[in-house]
Amino acid sequence: MAxxxxxxxxxxxxxxxxxDIIKENVNYQGxxxxxxxxxxxxYNRARGEKVIKNKNNAWIVLGRDRPxxxxxxxxxxxxxxxxxxxxVTGRMSSVKGGPKSDIFxxxxxxxxxxxxxxxxxxDIDKNFDLVEGGVGMSKAKSGIGIKADAVxxxxxxxxxxxxxxxxxxxxxxxxxxxxxxxxxxxxxDSRQTVRSIKWTGLEKINFLQPLVKGDNLTEALxxxxxxxxxxxxxxxxxxxxxxxxxxALQAHTHTVPPLPAVAIPSVELVPSxxxxxxxxxxxxxxxxxxxxxxxxxxxxxxxxxxxxRWICSRxxxxx
Numbered sequence: 001m002a003x004x005x006x007x008x009x010x011x012x013x014x015x016x017x018x019x020d021i022i023k024e025n026v027n028y029q030g031x032x033x034x035x036x037x038x039x040x041x042x043y044n045r046a047r048g049e050k051v052i053k054n055k056n057n058a059w060i061v062l063g064r065d066r067p068x069x070x071x072x073x074x075x076x077x078x079x080x081x082x083x084x085x086x087x088v089t090g091r092m093s094s095v096k097g098g099p100k101s102d103i104f105x106x107x108x109x110x111x112x113x114x115x116x117x118x119x120x121x122x123d124i125d126k127n128f129d130l131v132e133g134g135v136g137m138s139k140a141k142s143g144i145g146i147k148a149d150a151v152x153x154x155x156x157x158x159x160x161x162x163x164x165x166x167x168x169x170x171x172x173x174x175x176x177x178x179x180x181x182x183x184x185x186x187x188x189d190s191r192q193t194v195r196s197i198k199w200t201g202l203e204k205i206n207f208l209q210p211l212v213k214g215d216n217l218t219e220a221l222x223x224x225x226x227x228x229x230x231x232x233x234x235x236x237x238x239x240x241x242x243x244x245x246x247x248a249l250q251a252h253t254h255t256v257p258p259l260p261a262v263a264i265p266s267v268e269l270v271p272s273x274x275x276x277x278x279x280x281x282x283x284x285x286x287x288x289x290x291x292x293x294x295x296x297x298x299x300x301x302x303x304x305x306x307x308x309r310w311i312c313s314r315x316x317x318x319x
Contacts, residue, residue: 015101039101041091046070057099061086061107065119067127069106074121074140082121089114114148120170131189133182134208142170182208214312218303221311225303229295 040057049063064075065082074082090113092099109115109128117127124143125132153159164178182189189208301307305314 039099041099041101041103041105043091044070044104044106046075048075057091057093058089059086059091061088065122067107067109067117067122072106073119073123073127079121082119084117084119084122086118087116088112109145109147115145117143117145117147119143129187131184131187133184133189135179135182140171183211184208211318213318218312222299222303225295225299 035055038056040055043051043053043059043061045051045061046063046066049061049066052060052062061084063084063086065073065079065084066075066086067073070076073079073084075084086107088107090099091105091108092111093113094111109117117124120142121140122143123137123139124130124141124145125137126139127143128145128147130137161181163181164175167175169175301309302311304310305312
């Protein structure tokens with residue numbers, strides 16, 4: 001996690017005469033949430049915008065879609081039905097040297113510190129420079145973007161991420177397909193290998209992998225472990241049957257003509273050979289027993305809701 005590079009009280013970007021006045025008592029500025037003198041850039045306001053601001057670089061701009069300069073967005077292109085609310089704090093926060101009070105600035109979705117941007121019609125993914133992912137790029141539709149160094153969404157009860165709640169989007173277009181939910185760390189969807197989509201015969205590069213459904217995975221792994229267990233049981237039964245056969249074969253005798261004489265066992269069935277053979281089957285049976293025991297522990301720990309390492313989330317679900 002990156003650390004802050006700036007001091008708690010930064011007056012370097014203020015005019016020199018202002019710095020000289022407040023330098024002696026800078027440590028007392030702003031105590032108990034009182035006023036503090038700090039560098040705040042000037043906003044290059046468009047004619048159709050209503051701006052609410054304070055002296056500490058906090059802004060609310062009511063206008064039309066404008067992600068950057070006055071000519072940007074659908075507002076800059078003269079579009080209608082693109083009302084916007086831009087709530088931003090810390091303009092120029094991340095630029096080298098920090099905010100300066102002697103320049104005019106436009107909205108900057110990269111360098112401004114924190115923002116909630118709401119627009120009736122906008123290209124929200126393009127505005128925030130987001131990758132396409134599996135959901136795709138939203139264009140000329142209503143959008144809300146939330147950006148800061150750290151974003152936390154909290155609820156005292158539940159949080160739902162829900163898609164396709166309505167039959168029509170904000171532009172009156174019919175919603176014809178279900179868009180899912182992408183979780184993309186690092187704003188990078190290019191680290192996945194090429195994945196074949198067999199049912200369409202297509203191949204798509206940078207395909208995000210689908211989330212696993214825990215109940216279905218548990219059911220599948222339970223069936224796999226059951227099949228392995230059944231195989232181990234059959235092998236155990238085979239080994240025991242083979243041992244009984246070997247023991248009977250060792251003691252086998254029969255008469256040979258012309259005299260009623262008794263034939264001795266074959267040289268291959270001498271005790272030393274049979275003992276080695278029996279030891280091998282004994283080891284196999286012991287291994288099979290151990291495997292069955294391990295499978296039982298695996299089911300208990302991983303595939304059981306009350307297991308210590310249950311593979312499903314106890315709280316979070318997906319469709």
